[in-house]
Structure formats: C-alpha cells, structure tokens
Amino acid sequence: MSNIILILGDQLNLQMNSLQGVDKDTDRILMAEVKTEATYVKHHKKKIVFVFSAMRHFALLLREKGYNVDYYRYDSPDNKGSLYAHVEDAVASYQPEKVCVAHPGEYRLLSEIKQWESKLGVAVEISSDNRFIAEQHFFADWAEGKKQFRMEFFYRELRKHTGLLMEGNQPSGGKWNYDADNRESFKKAPDIPPPSTFEVDDITKEVIDLVNIEFSGHFGSLDDFHFAVTRAEALKVLDTFIDERLEKFGQYQDAMLEGDPWLYHSHIGLYLNTGLLMPMEVLLAAQNAFDNDKAPLNSVEGFIRQILGWREYVRGFYWYFMPGLKDKNYLNAQRNLPDFFWTANTKMNCLSQCVQDTHQHAYAHHIQRLMVLGNFALLAGLEPKQVNEWYLLVYADAYEWVEMPNVSAMVLFADGGHLASKPYAASGSYINKMSNYCGSCHYSVKEKTGAQACPFNYLYWHFVERNRDKFENNPRMAMIYRTMTKMDETKVKHMFEDADTFLICLDNNEEV
Ligand SMILES: Cc1cc2nc3c(=O)[nH]c(=O)nc-3n(C[C@H](O)[C@H](O)[C@H](O)COP(=O)(O)OP(=O)(O)OC[C@H]3O[C@@H](n4cnc5c(N)ncnc54)[C@H](O)[C@@H]3O)c2cc1C
Ligand code: SF4
Structure with missing residues (x-):
C-alpha cells in the first residue's frame, strides 16, 4: 500500500524527515498552492512569489529525483483551495496506508492536521521538524521549573550541545558573547558588497504574473524580484555572505542606513525558514570562516548567536507558550495600527x-x-x-x-x-x-x-x-x-x- 507525503511550502528540502524512507515506486508526494494558506493574512506580494516559485522548483527537483509528485498550482482548475481538501481527495484516490507530514511551523495548522486522522479515517503521521537543531522538547526540558527564560542561557546550552565555537568545555576566546563589540554605526557612507541577486526564470515569471492578477490587493512591490528560489541559489547567497560580509557583520550588526536595509546582514532568513538552507550547514560555514581566519570572533559569534541562539530559542518559546501567547497584552495596548x-x-x-x-x-x-x-x-x-x-x-x-x-x-x-x-x-x-x-x-x-x-x-x-x-x-x-x-x-x-x-x-x- 502507498503512503501520501504532504510537503508544505516551508519544507522544501530533500533532508526533511517526512521524505526519508519514501518508496519512489508506490508513494505519492502531494504539494499544493492553496488559497487558505496564501490569504489568511494578505502576505507581501514578493513573499508569495518567493514561496510559490520555490515550491514549483522543488517539485521539479523531486520529479528529477524519481519521486511521484502531485502538484496543484494556485490557478489550476483542479485546485481545491485548502490543504485538507487536497489530502482528502488524495486519500480517496490512492487509499493510502497513511498520510505523512513534517511538523508544521504554526499552531493553527498543527491543530488542523491533528484532526485529519479522525476526519479521514486514515493514519496521519507527523514527523519532527528537522529544519531546526534542537528537538522541540529541548526548550521545554530547559524551561522546566524556570520563571525567566533568557535566551543567553539557552544559547550556551546549545553551544555546549553542538560544540560550535567551543574549546573543550569553554567558549572560544573565553567569552560566550561579544555583543559589546558589535554596536558600531557608520561614520561615512560605507562601500558594502551588494546583496546576491538572481535572474527571474520562466517559472518565477509565471508566478509573478499570477500574483499580479490574483493578489493585486496585497501589500508590497513586485518590482525587481531577485530572491533565490532554489537550494543551489540559496547556497550561493550563503557563500557570498561568508566570503564578503561576515567579516564586518558583527561590527555593523545594529547600524542603519537610509536607502539600504541589506548592509552586512546575511539575507538568508527566508531560505532557512523554507528549508532551502539548513541551520547546521550555515553555522558550520561560519565556524569554518573563523577557523580559517576569514572572519573575527565578534562577527562569527554574533552571527552564530542569531541562528543557534535566537532562531532556536524563539521557535522553542513559541511552542512552549502557545496558544496563550497569541492573546497576550500585558500592557493593555489598544491603539489601532496607523495608516x-x-x-x-x-x-x-x-x-x-x-x-x-x-x-x-x-x-x-x-x-x-x-x-x-x-x-x-x-x-x-x-x-x-x-x-x-x-x-x-x-x-x-x-x-x-x-x-x-x-x-x-x-x-x-x-x-x-x-x-x-x-x-x-x-x-x-x-x-x-x-x-x-x-x-x-x-x-x-x-x-x-x-x-x-x-x-x-x-x-x-x-x-x-x-x-x-x-x-x-x-x-x-x-x-x-x-x-x-x-x-x-x-x-x-x-x-x-x-x-x-x-x-x-x-x-x-x-x-x-
Ligand atoms: C519585530 C521583529 C519581527 C521579526 N520577524 C521575523 C520573522 O518573521 N522571521 C524571521 O526569520 N525573523 C524575524 N525577526 C528576526 C530578524 O529580524 C530576521 O531574522 C532578520 O532580520 C532576517 O534577515 P537576515 O537573514 O539578513 O538576518 P541576519 O541579521 O543576517 O541574521 C542571521 C539569521 O539569524 C536569525 N535571526 C536573527 N535574529 C533573529 C530573531 N530575533 N529571531 C529569530 N531568528 C533570528 C535569522 O534566521 C537570520 O536569517 C524579527 C525580528 C523582530 C525584532
Ligand atoms: S522621528 Fe525623525 S528625529 Fe526622531 S528618531 Fe526618527 S528620524 Fe530621528
């Protein structure tokens, strides 16, 4: 009997747990650009282009690798508008033994998926989300019995756990945190290497046309779309950052400049969060730059802290405090968002x-x-x-x-x-x-x-x-x-x- 493997739009990596052990002869991969996900908030037009184009490129890669992929474009007549409707349809067509999906990134979707098993009458297996370094329970275990949940201490645990920037039991250079060295602003207009850009290919062009029609009322400009949409391109963004900007990342991490939001930042958040890059490969690239004297400790530690510290920490924090976090308003702030x-x-x-x-x-x-x-x-x-x-x-x-x-x-x-x-x-x-x-x-x-x-x-x-x-x-x-x-x-x-x-x-x- 076959299995159905649902790949969500932010799970675009062949290493995802849900893709391990797939039988290429019998199992079906299901991917769909659905209205419910694209419109539950009115996402920036460039964000929709990025996600749909990266999904379409990933589906092609899966097919090249020999997987059976059922892909539903947003504007295809057989698009059913919601993930559940597509899963239900696939279950009716293939009569699978189970539906497999990696743990989604949002509480809303997890709650929905947890109901599918009883609604569909078929097993639904949720595998852990390996787009993160720490297992989800790592935060809960660490938080147990604590009243305050400071990122710095969570981060130190993960430094020890991974051995990143460690010399034995001690942090490289003798300090855990070099933030005090990372607060410079620009004294004069700096000569910063520009961000990586990529030509729009036919697939992205088609998505841009779609977004122009279907999402015209959404926020944001579509001009000059230049994001990476494949893993190969995202790896180039990472390499360029490590070679050209990591050295000064720390020093100018907090600086702002009119007309230039990119500065010495890495611009990889969107790739990490869709699975095009995996966190450990990014961290090892930074550690490697430090080991080879290509970037100073204050920059490498600052960068590693963002990903191993903040990114892992907020993900653990989210699942630990949800669903309550959504309704919190400790300061009783009531003012409407200004125009x-x-x-x-x-x-x-x-x-x-x-x-x-x-x-x-x-x-x-x-x-x-x-x-x-x-x-x-x-x-x-x-x-x-x-x-x-x-x-x-x-x-x-x-x-x-x-x-x-x-x-x-x-x-x-x-x-x-x-x-x-x-x-x-x-x-x-x-x-x-x-x-x-x-x-x-x-x-x-x-x-x-x-x-x-x-x-x-x-x-x-x-x-x-x-x-x-x-x-x-x-x-x-x-x-x-x-x-x-x-x-x-x-x-x-x-x-x-x-x-x-x-x-x-x-x-x-x-x-x-
Ligand atoms: C109000 C607010 C909202 C934010 N919303 C998001 C969001 O929706 N998605 C998102 O990925 N980041 C968010 N961040 C964190 C951070 O601003 C972005 O990750 C970062 O600007 C992305 O650009 P970059 O890849 O060039 O990051 P860099 O400055 O180069 O940092 C490298 C990476 O570190 C990670 N990182 C850094 N800071 C944080 C943080 N505070 N939390 C989690 N990861 C972090 C990201 O993966 C980032 O790509 C938010 C921060 C604030 C203050
Ligand atoms: S409002 Fe004007 S003066 Fe005040 S911080 Fe912003 S730019 Fe500076």
Missing part, C-alpha cells in the same frame, strides 16, 4: 524609510524591525494583534513561530517579560546614534518638547510614566524612574502634553 505602516506617509523619517524598505523588498533588518518600527509600536501602545498581523504579512521570512515571539514578547512586552527582562524602549537618541535617518527628518532629535521635537523623545517618557505600575519595581528600569524624578517638572509636563496631542493625531489618522 503609515502601509503607506509610509509620515514626517518621521526613520519610520517612513523602514516602511518603504519593507514595502519594496519584503525585508528590513533586525534593528529596523526592533528599534524603529517595533519601538514605535511599543511606545505608541499599538494593539498586539494588529502589530503581529502586520509583521506576519510584510516580511518574506515571516512565519508565526518566529514572528510572534519577536513581536509579542520581544517588541511589545505583551507576554509580561518571559522573553525580555525589560522592554526594548528607546528615545530618538538611539535611532540617531545608530543611523543617518535623523539628518533628513522633519523633526529634530535633539528637541524634547514642542512642535519640532522628535516624537520618540516624548513618547518614550509617556510610555515609562503610563506603565509605572508595571515597571517601577523592575530593577533594570529603576534608574529610568530615578532619572525622571530628577527631571524638570515643567519639561516633563510639556512632554506628556506633546505625547497626548501626538497620540490624538494618530488616532484621528492625521499626518504625524
């Missing part, structure tokens, strides 16, 4: 630039997401559900398992501090220090009150004051409250008035 998150029409240059980058490329780097867009969402008290939806749909690398911990827990402190010991809140001076956005802004980052004052300045203190009951006793916030008591009372009063006026304008959808 400029879609249009970029705001006089705040940093926000306008980051939204424009996001619209154009389905990409913004970490500090843009955290310290400009996220920082604003936190300070202005934007409602977590709306903010989560925005982040989930605008980035090509966004899937709920990684997006939600970053947004709800890291950015919005909506989980009440399981992930972060204090909120990532900052005034305009942080943005000014790390970027050149302020130079061409309508507002003045030096001014704290008045019509020209940078809104991040007064919103910061407004945020601190309105959440006093939540943070006053937090030892990491104590200094901020002490500083506030020493500030000139009239100035503080003016800042709060300016913040109130600003937030009213925001609520009225007036240009700010």
Whole structure:
C-alpha cells in the first residue's frame, strides 16, 4: 500500500524527515498552492512569489529525483483551495496506508492536521521538524521549573550541545558573547558588497504574473524580484555572505542606513525558514570562516548567536507558550495600527524609510524591525494583534513561530517579560546614534518638547510614566524612574502634553 507525503511550502528540502524512507515506486508526494494558506493574512506580494516559485522548483527537483509528485498550482482548475481538501481527495484516490507530514511551523495548522486522522479515517503521521537543531522538547526540558527564560542561557546550552565555537568545555576566546563589540554605526557612507541577486526564470515569471492578477490587493512591490528560489541559489547567497560580509557583520550588526536595509546582514532568513538552507550547514560555514581566519570572533559569534541562539530559542518559546501567547497584552495596548505602516506617509523619517524598505523588498533588518518600527509600536501602545498581523504579512521570512515571539514578547512586552527582562524602549537618541535617518527628518532629535521635537523623545517618557505600575519595581528600569524624578517638572509636563496631542493625531489618522 502507498503512503501520501504532504510537503508544505516551508519544507522544501530533500533532508526533511517526512521524505526519508519514501518508496519512489508506490508513494505519492502531494504539494499544493492553496488559497487558505496564501490569504489568511494578505502576505507581501514578493513573499508569495518567493514561496510559490520555490515550491514549483522543488517539485521539479523531486520529479528529477524519481519521486511521484502531485502538484496543484494556485490557478489550476483542479485546485481545491485548502490543504485538507487536497489530502482528502488524495486519500480517496490512492487509499493510502497513511498520510505523512513534517511538523508544521504554526499552531493553527498543527491543530488542523491533528484532526485529519479522525476526519479521514486514515493514519496521519507527523514527523519532527528537522529544519531546526534542537528537538522541540529541548526548550521545554530547559524551561522546566524556570520563571525567566533568557535566551543567553539557552544559547550556551546549545553551544555546549553542538560544540560550535567551543574549546573543550569553554567558549572560544573565553567569552560566550561579544555583543559589546558589535554596536558600531557608520561614520561615512560605507562601500558594502551588494546583496546576491538572481535572474527571474520562466517559472518565477509565471508566478509573478499570477500574483499580479490574483493578489493585486496585497501589500508590497513586485518590482525587481531577485530572491533565490532554489537550494543551489540559496547556497550561493550563503557563500557570498561568508566570503564578503561576515567579516564586518558583527561590527555593523545594529547600524542603519537610509536607502539600504541589506548592509552586512546575511539575507538568508527566508531560505532557512523554507528549508532551502539548513541551520547546521550555515553555522558550520561560519565556524569554518573563523577557523580559517576569514572572519573575527565578534562577527562569527554574533552571527552564530542569531541562528543557534535566537532562531532556536524563539521557535522553542513559541511552542512552549502557545496558544496563550497569541492573546497576550500585558500592557493593555489598544491603539489601532496607523495608516503609515502601509503607506509610509509620515514626517518621521526613520519610520517612513523602514516602511518603504519593507514595502519594496519584503525585508528590513533586525534593528529596523526592533528599534524603529517595533519601538514605535511599543511606545505608541499599538494593539498586539494588529502589530503581529502586520509583521506576519510584510516580511518574506515571516512565519508565526518566529514572528510572534519577536513581536509579542520581544517588541511589545505583551507576554509580561518571559522573553525580555525589560522592554526594548528607546528615545530618538538611539535611532540617531545608530543611523543617518535623523539628518533628513522633519523633526529634530535633539528637541524634547514642542512642535519640532522628535516624537520618540516624548513618547518614550509617556510610555515609562503610563506603565509605572508595571515597571517601577523592575530593577533594570529603576534608574529610568530615578532619572525622571530628577527631571524638570515643567519639561516633563510639556512632554506628556506633546505625547497626548501626538497620540490624538494618530488616532484621528492625521499626518504625524
Ligand atoms: C519585530 C521583529 C519581527 C521579526 N520577524 C521575523 C520573522 O518573521 N522571521 C524571521 O526569520 N525573523 C524575524 N525577526 C528576526 C530578524 O529580524 C530576521 O531574522 C532578520 O532580520 C532576517 O534577515 P537576515 O537573514 O539578513 O538576518 P541576519 O541579521 O543576517 O541574521 C542571521 C539569521 O539569524 C536569525 N535571526 C536573527 N535574529 C533573529 C530573531 N530575533 N529571531 C529569530 N531568528 C533570528 C535569522 O534566521 C537570520 O536569517 C524579527 C525580528 C523582530 C525584532
Ligand atoms: S528625529 Fe526622531 S522621528 Fe525623525 S528620524 Fe530621528 S528618531 Fe526618527
């Protein structure tokens, strides 16, 4: 008897557990571009092109390797619109012994798949998701009995577990973390190697035409699509990063520059998250660069920490705290997402630039997401559900398992501090220090009150004051409250008035 192996759009690797032991003579691989997945949020057009094109290329590869593949294009007449409908149809046609699928990346889909066995009357086998280094229970085992779940300690466990950047039991260079060396901004316009780009082939061209018709109302530009859509291309992106940019990755990790979101970053998040690259091969490439003196320790450790630390950690965090995480709103933030998150029409240059980058490329780097867009969402008290939806749909690398911990827990402190010991809140001076956005802004980052004052300045203190009951006793916030008591009372009063006026304008959808 045959088996049906369902391959989801983010599981595009021959090494997936679900593809091991497949009988090429009898088993059927099922892949489908379905409406339910493509539209449950209105994903960025470039993200849809990337995923559909990468799926189509992967189906071709599977066929070349001798697998039997049933592939349903989005616009084919026999497309049934949902994964379940396709699985049900395949079960009726092939009468399989079982349906196999690797663990999906979203709670929503896992809950749905868990019901299939009883609905279909056939065994459904969910294999573990080997697009990660740690098994899912690794986080739960580590978290057992803990009140705080700091990434740094989880990361150290994984360093020991994998032996990456280790000399015996000790971290390479004697320290676990070189973050303190990784906070430089650009003193002058840098000469950075450009990101890897790829020609649009016939398959991608067809998908672009499809997306232009079927998803015309979705956010984002389709101009200049240049992402890798095969594993071979994604490997080139990785090699180029290791050869050309890893050396300075650490040093400029937090820097921002008007008109260039790519900088020294790796641009591989979307490939890792769809299986085109596997995390261990990426980490070994970085370790190898360090071993061969091609990149310094601060850069290699910084990069390894992002993938072995943050990526593994947020994935464990997501499954540990779901489904509750979805509804968390510790700071009771209720404000609607302003229109400029879609249009970029705001006089705040940093926000306008980051939204424009996001619209154009389905990409913004970490500090843009955290310290400009996220920082604003936190300070202005934007409602977590709306903010989560925005982040989930605008980035090509966004899937709920990684997006939600970053947004709800890291950015919005909506989980009440399981992930972060204090909120990532900052005034305009942080943005000014790390970027050149302020130079061409309508507002003045030096001014704290008045019509020209940078809104991040007064919103910061407004945020601190309105959440006093939540943070006053937090030892990491104590200094901020002490500083506030020493500030000139009239100035503080003016800042709060300016913040109130600003937030009213925001609520009225007036240009700010
Ligand atoms: C509010 C917010 C939302 C985010 N949403 C996503 C998302 O939907 N999908 C996503 O993959 N990343 C997300 N991140 C993390 C990070 O911003 C992106 O992984 C990164 O910008 C992708 O670009 P890159 O590949 O050039 O990364 P680099 O800066 O080169 O980093 C290398 C890799 O490290 C991993 N990484 C780095 N930081 C994180 C992190 N905080 N969490 C998980 N992995 C990390 C990614 O796999 C990334 O590709 C988010 C961060 C914030 C603050
Ligand atoms: S002045 Fe304020 S709003 Fe303008 S770019 Fe700088 S931080 Fe952003």
